[in-house]
Amino acid sequence: MSVFRKIKEQGVSLKIASTLMLIVSIGITSVIVFASARAFNNFRALEKSTNEYIALEEEASKLMVASDYLTEEVQCYTVMGDRKYLDNYFEEVFVAQRREKAVGAMEAVLPDSLALYELKDSMRHSEMLMGREYYAMRLVLEAQGDIDIPEPLKTVVLTEDDASLNSAEKMNLAKSMVHDTEYYMQKSEIRRNLNECLKALKDSTFNSHQGMEKTAKRALISLMVLILIQTALIIAMILLHTNLGIRPLLKAVDHIKKDESIPLAGASEFRYLAGAYNVMFNAYRSNITNLNYKASHDELTGTYNRAGYEIIKGSVDMKSSALMIIDCDEFKQINDSYGHETGDKVLKKVAAALIKHYRSEDYVCRVGGDEFLVLMVHLNAVNYDPRELIERKMQMVNEELSDVSDGVPKISLSAGVSFDSKCIDPDEMFRRADMALYHVKENGRNGCRFYSDDLKDLVSIKMTSISQTDDISFRAES
Numbered sequence: 001m002s003v004f005r006k007i008k009e010q011g012v013s014l015k016i017a018s019t020l021m022l023i024v025s026i027g028i029t030s031v032i033v034f035a036s037a038r039a040f041n042n043f044r045a046l047e048k049s050t051n052e053y054i055a056l057e058e059e060a061s062k063l064m065v066a067s068d069y070l071t072e073e074v075q076c077y078t079v080m081g082d083r084k085y086l087d088n089y090f091e092e093v094f095v096a097q098r099r100e101k102a103v104g105a106m107e108a109v110l111p112d113s114l115a116l117y118e119l120k121d122s123m124r125h126s127e128m129l130m131g132r133e134y135y136a137m138r139l140v141l142e143a144q145g146d147i148d149i150p151e152p153l154k155t156v157v158l159t160e161d162d163a164s165l166n167s168a169e170k171m172n173l174a175k176s177m178v179h180d181t182e183y184y185m186q187k188s189e190i191r192r193n194l195n196e197c198l199k200a201l202k203d204s205t206f207n208s209h210q211g212m213e214k215t216a217k218r219a220l221i222s223l224m225v226l227i228l229i230q231t232a233l234i235i236a237m238i239l240l241h242t243n244l245g246i247r248p249l250l251k252a253v254d255h256i257k258k259d260e261s262i263p264l265a266g267a268s269e270f271r272y273l274a275g276a277y278n279v280m281f282n283a284y285r286s287n288i289t290n291l292n293y294k295a296s297h298d299e300l301t302g303t304y305n306r307a308g309y310e311i312i313k314g315s316v317d318m319k320s321s322a323l324m325i326i327d328c329d330e331f332k333q334i335n336d337s338y339g340h341e342t343g344d345k346v347l348k349k350v351a352a353a354l355i356k357h358y359r360s361e362d363y364v365c366r367v368g369g370d371e372f373l374v375l376m377v378h379l380n381a382v383n384y385d386p387r388e389l390i391e392r393k394m395q396m397v398n399e400e401l402s403d404v405s406d407g408v409p410k411i412s413l414s415a416g417v418s419f420d421s422k423c424i425d426p427d428e429m430f431r432r433a434d435m436a437l438y439h440v441k442e443n444g445r446n447g448c449r450f451y452s453d454d455l456k457d458l459v460s461i462k463m464t465s466i467s468q469t470d471d472i473s474f475r476a477e478s
Helices: 003-012 013-078 081-096 099-108 112-143 167-177 181-257 268-290 306-315 331-338 340-357 386-403 428-441 453-477
Strands: 322-328 363-366 371-376 413-418 446-449
Touching: 013 081, 013 099, 013 112, 013 167, 013 181, 013 268, 081 112, 099 112, 099 167, 099 340, 112 167, 112 181, 112 446, 181 268, 306 363, 306 371, 322 386, 322 428, 331 340, 340 363, 340 371, 386 413, 386 446, 428 446, 428 453
Parallel strands: 413 446
Antiparallel strands: 322 371, 322 413, 363 371
């Protein structure tokens, strides 16, 4: 139970979980490769068995073809007496030897099979029939007085009755011996044995194929199961990394953007990083809170002062922030007309209005006598145009400052804004905002202007013109 509590508190180690899943994945992959090899070998064996069956069937059929060929040649010889048929007969028997080759081929592949037994039996009947054919051919030779007797026929001796027959009778007897019922009965026996051979060969191949198919089927099913397991494991790895790593990381980014601590969730490694970040974050917050208030805040208005701004700008994501420089219009006249005490009241009212209309997470600073700076942070989190928001806030501030019911003189504000995700240097943003403020002051005050590149050119021209005018005036006075 303590183990589960520890896992719940510390989280699952992404490194350990990934390593275990990788080991299991490699193991399953190895089994898949082995199963695939087995399935491939089974199909190869099945293919080999099929090819062997086809080859043996062809070889077995050759025995019958050869037997029929011998029959044809001996019958032609006994009918026509042409010596070429005799030569063809013995060419098949001693040179071509298709019957013997058929038996040898099957004996090499299926040495103890029923098919071989039947094929040999067919061969035995064919050889028995050859004795009858030899006798018939010897009768023809005797009838024709042909003394060129082939070696196998020299041992054939005619009976006294057959030897005493005349040539025509010998030819008729020879013809009868290879055309009568007994001859064809023996031919039928050869064919019957051959058919039994082919049947036995087919049955043997079928049984072999059945066994191979069952093995191949089992191998394929195992392969499919392993692939499904491997797929499930891959999905589990993706979900594991998403839930323990990616999702907590994305949430952490959101919290960091909001200047919040990171929740301790996800993998133990990420929890460790989050814990370390939270320690630094809390220390940072504590340091910000414990800063000497007088050192970082303006005593008159209660806003941040220049020193406070210098600290703040280093900890703010300027990429999603807008920097505003705000100037009190004709503040010197108020001081001259009403006195510095009234001027201080005006500055307090301006600071209060800015703090009121801007968000609590924004930073309001007094960086000069009548100059304020506002840092609006996390503008990428709002779901509307930040520029409209900034302009609307400035309008509301100026409307409030125009109300003199509290006895404080009316005053207006001019603001220059720098807001560009490509410019994140605080000093450059300050310079741009100051340039935009200058443009507002030169064009009637009481307004808000965003910095743009074309504004840079306009201000440069204006400054050049002012410089030239001052120079002319100086020369004229001289």
